[in-house]
Amino acid sequence: MGKLIYAANVSLDGYLEDATGAFDWSVPDEAVHQFWNDHERGIGTSLYGRRMYETMRVWEDDDWLADEPAVVQEYAQIWRDADKVVYSTTLESAPTARTRIERTFDPEAVRRLKEESAADLSIGGAIIGAEAFRHGLVDECVLLVCPVAVGGGKPALPLGVHLDLELLDLRRFDNGVVAVRHAVRRS
Template identity: 75%
Template sequence: MGRLVYAANTSLDGYLEDATGAFDWSVPDEEVHAFWNDHERHVGTSLYGRRMYETMRVWEDDDWLEGEPAVVREYADVWRDADKVVFSSTLQQVSTARTTLERRFDPAAVRALKESTDRDLSIGGATIAAEAFRHGLVDDCVLLVCPVTVGGGKPAMPPGLRVDLELLAERRFAGGAVLLRYVVRVP
């Protein structure tokens, strides 16, 4: 059975993006990018909300990758190799290969998807991840804490919901970011 992993870059004060929607403070250096490449290699399917999908679909296009470091070009290949499911009631169509559009988040369908694979699934986007947390679907959290506070914005973890976690691993990166990997403890 696959594990559903919530993976995100977060500010030290717990936000995915600041109050203006910016997340430029979380752009990874080569060491962090290499970590994300290795992490994503184990993912068979990525689950996205509309906004996260619209952010990530840039990896489908090769035009901007020319001249980028090898670690960045490698991520494009890793991203393209995974299946993607986008949950959106407003998106008209998807524009990337290996991508399915679902009109609503169906916890039973996500549970069935987890049960039908031996590869990890990732979930990206605060709103859709909050739904997965609320339905007890998230197995692991991989949080890369960036050395910055932004003072407000979109919270990395679902507001109003208690999630008990057990620390599995930690790692410090030369640029000051810290990786925290947790398993979700089920009461």
């Protein structure tokens, strides 16, 4: 059975993006990128909301990768090798390989996907992540806390949901980013 892991870059004040929708403050250096590579290598299926998927699908294209560092090129291959489920009512089709579109987020279907999966699953995006938390589907939370406060925007964790967490791991990077990994405790 796979675990469902919510993973995100987050500002110190708890946002995925600022009030204008920008998240350029979370661009990883090489060490942080390697952390994400190592994390994503264990993921068999990624669950995305439409906006997160549209941000991530750049990894399907080779055009811009030729002059990028090896760690960036490696991430592209890791991303391509994972299955992707995109929750969207507006996308007609997925332009990336190993991707399927689901019109609605069905908690029971996600539970079955976890039960049938030999590898862990990740979930990315504030809205779809909040749904997974509300339905008790998230097993772990991996947050890379960036050394910036953006003052508002899209919260990384769902509002109105109480979560009891157990610290599993913590790592500090030279650029000031701190990675925290928590298990979600079940009541």
